[in-house]
Amino acid sequence: MHAGPYVIDDREAPKFRINRSALVDPEVLERERRLIFDTCWLYVGHESELRTANEFRTRNVGGRPVIFLRDSASAIRVLTNSCTHRGMMIETRPEGTARFLKCFYHGWSFSTTGELVAMPDEPSYGPNFDKAALCLPSPPHVDSYAGFVFLSWNPDAAPLVDYLAGATAYLDLVGDQSDAGLQVIDGTHLYSMRANWKLLVENSIDGYHAMTTHHRYLKMLKDSGVDLGTAFSSKGSPPRGYDLGNGHAVIAAVDGSQGTALGLGRAFPTESAARKHRERRDRLVEQHGEEWTNRMLAGRNLLIFPNLIVVDLVMGCTVRTFYPSAPDYMEINAWQIQPADEDSELHEMRMTNFLTFWGPAGLATPDDVEALERCQLGYAAHRSAPWNDISRGMSNPTPGFTEELQMRVFWRHWDTLVNGQEHEPEVPLYRIADEHVSIRRRQGVGSHAE
Amino acid sequence: MQSEARTEPFGASSDTALRTAVEDFLSFEAALLDDWRLDEWLQLFTDDCTYHVPATDRPDGDPLRDLFLIQDDYFLLAQRVDALMNGTAWAESPRSTTQRMISNVRCARVSDEVLVRANFLVHRCTPRQTDVYPGRYELTLVEAREHGFQIRRRKAVLALPVLRPAGRVSIIL
Helix, strand or coil: CEECCCEEEECCCCEEEEEHHHHCCHHHHHHHHHHHHCCCEEEEEEHHHCCCCCEEEEEEECCEEEEEEECCCCCEEEEECCCCCCCCCCCCCCEEECCEEECCCCCCEEECCCCEEECCCHHHHCCCCCHHHHCCCCCCEEEEECCEEEEECCCCCCCHHHHHCCHHHHHHHHHCCCCCCEEECCCCEEEEECCCHHHHHHHHCCCCCHHHHCHHHHHHHHHCCCCHHHHCCCCCCCCEEEEEECCEEEEECCCCCCCHHHCCCCCCCCHHHHHHHHHHHHHHHHHHHHHHHHHHCCCEEEEECCCEEEEECCCCEEEEEEEEEECCEEEEEEEEEEECCCCHHHHHHHHHHHHHHCCCCCCCHHHHHHHHHHHHHHHHHCCCCCEEECCCCCCCCCCECCCCHHHHHHHHHHHHHHHCCCCCCCCCCCCCCCCCCCHHHHCCCCCECC | CCCCCCCCCCCCCCCHHHHHHHHHHHHHHHHHHHCCCHHHHHCCEEEEEEEEEECCCCCCCCCCCCCEEEEEEHHHHHHHHHHHHHCCCHHHCCCCEEEEEEEEEEEEEECCEEEEEEEEEEEEECCCCEEEEEEEEEEEEEECCCCCEEEEEEEEEECCCCECCCCCCCCCC
8 A cells, every 4th residue: 555645555455546636736837838748758859750951840848949950961959949049949930940040139050059159249259269169059868769759858867768768669550651751741739638647548448438538539439330349359369558668658550461450440441552551561460460561550649758649540550749837728739640652542531531530629529538537627626525536457467458467667766856745566567578569660761760 | 722812813803602601601601500410510631631829929820740739530530520519628517608700701713622711709708807819711612502602721820829818729719
């Protein structure tokens, strides 16, 4: 029995409870800023968003403004979006290309590698002026895995692959779907919720709410002719929750050769699209073997602690990150990523049959927004009604995807970082055995960027 | 496919009789939406219709290439309407009050279609909040005996750069 101020983790009962003050208290958010967002690896963007040299995107990562760009030599960089002179945010366009980053306030100009290259009336600073010390700072660490670029504001951060732990194989399962790599498609779902950011972590890996919250979505699938019984079955391997270490978790199946792979979209509209999808499967099997391909096509809801979600349903893959600006408000950015060499008919089908089911105007997400906002409203009673229950599946050694192991994994790591409370893992950490992982990773190519 | 250019073939002046008919139709359509008579509203559409809302950062996005917020064909639109009317769209249960302002209507007849551009301001009001959605419509109408027109393509392009703080589009725009 472990009972801290925010998390009750009782393996005997079993019982797992979260104190709702963790979702409303401004002091908790302050600690999260310091102990989570200032220390963990955080998602910045995907390399494919930047197609050419000097292309940039402005982002907020862990509450700090950054410029995510390719420099003039096309290398990926992250620079702090704040002039070293007086701190003005230099670039406010969401995206664009620029050979120089120029602050209009006093006219200081920086190269795309961050060096201070020009300023009006430089001689007034005197002969000992150290221009090199005034470059735009990069975060202490920037690294990428399978094209997913992360930063850490923590100088002592462990290497990214160590931090990602068992999550790397699940990023491989996304990346391995194409030899040509992944491409984030243009157009972003930029939205918000009046709810605590941790509620969206839970919601993104919550298989339990689908039948009730998303009843209309499932009805749509049924009305379109999808056999829900088949769609949600998975031959011999129902999706499960797994603890990937370091607070990362996934709900996924081992074998998507039947069922789940296309369960969350309308049927293929034409025989040629269905054939192309089968042909792609054949190519993947040839390249990666039956077992890895079946895993790829099984889909997955992946949480990379603290705030990166990858929901890969194979014919649609959402990459979502979010950041709190208040205990009861978060901003969310979500992208769609797909094989860079997607066949045009499959791409069209992806767009018309799958993508817009999701997102803040789709047939599912608005109801999630409503649900989380109403949870937050309910927490106004937290002093007299203090506890959330997250104990589903706690007595099950192999928790299913509608159970809540994956949320407890998040909360235990959260409790360790924010409150210094240690928790033993509930189930053994899951790591796809080396003999099963991506052929490319075994060969040491492709996945891990320089 | 007709030109989707934003200004052509719309000049500074237009066929007044046509514009009056289109304005009447748009007001009628807005009233059906504000009155939550969505089943009747759905009947204004052709079988081959589309209802699109581009992503806020790609207002001129290509629906076959770029991510949209809404990309409905008739089937999905009917599903959307059904859920809104039967109470399983939780984000609109209880229903919000909406109030639509439509103005700056321009239109042009191109072969058997009428192309329409108009500005909209949709207010979505609940006891908790009022969300404001400004934007423009790009519509393709075909003439019909009942109500004057049917809608073949209906695109609502939001002027918002981000969907914040509304966080969602749970109503029909």
